[in-house]
Ligand SMILES: [Zn+2]
């Protein structure tokens with residue numbers, strides 16, 4: 001009976017809010033999208049830029065054939081071990097992440113998590129993270145938004161990988177100014193002391209989840225705290241990343 005009610009509830013919800021594409025925001029109809037993914041139109045998937053070819057060995061940005069690292073990683077000493085993403089950011093993905101973050105489109109998390117899983121399942125099984133941690137939001141900010149977008153992606157990914165997700169180990173202890181227009185060095189300074197551990201970590205390999213990688217300063221700030229508290233390897237995974245230089 002419960003199942004039946006749940007099913008009917010689902011049908012009603014779908015009639016009122018038909019599942020929409022994570023890229024264009026329009027109803028999916030009977031478009032099942034590309035193989036292995038859902039929540040995106042086939043035509044909209046062709047507007048995305050999945051990262052492939054030679055990628056930076058540290059941040060995962062697309063780089064030239066003869067390069068090992070991108071320009072940023074060549075010039076920066078990162079604290080995290082390695083990070084990777086799925087899509088190079090473009091206007092379509094920017095819009096998608098904006099709606100996900102600021103217009104309550106929580107359901108997009110499913111498409112993002114599946115995208116990460118399909119693109120990196122072999123690497124993730126190889127790296128063997130023991131725990132997934134979403135980049136924490138400042139608590140008051142999360143209360144206003146109603147959710148932490150990175151936690152939604154981590155929850156989906158954790159389920160695909162069969163790895164636990166913890167949202168209460170690492171916390172954002174300090175409210176920081178928006179980092180959007182700041183350089184890596186400025187970000188590093190602003191983020192100093194921004195994160196802290198609330199309870200013992202208890203694992204050595206952590207995968208930190210976020211929606212977009214910009215300079216890596218946020219991931220570094222988290223990695224620093226995690227490594228000071230017993231983590232030996234801190235990896236990062238993101239839905240999107242900027243273009244390589
Ligand atoms: Zn679409």
Ligand SMILES: [Zn+2]
Pocket residue numbers: 056057058059060061069070071072073074
């Ligand atoms: Zn890089």
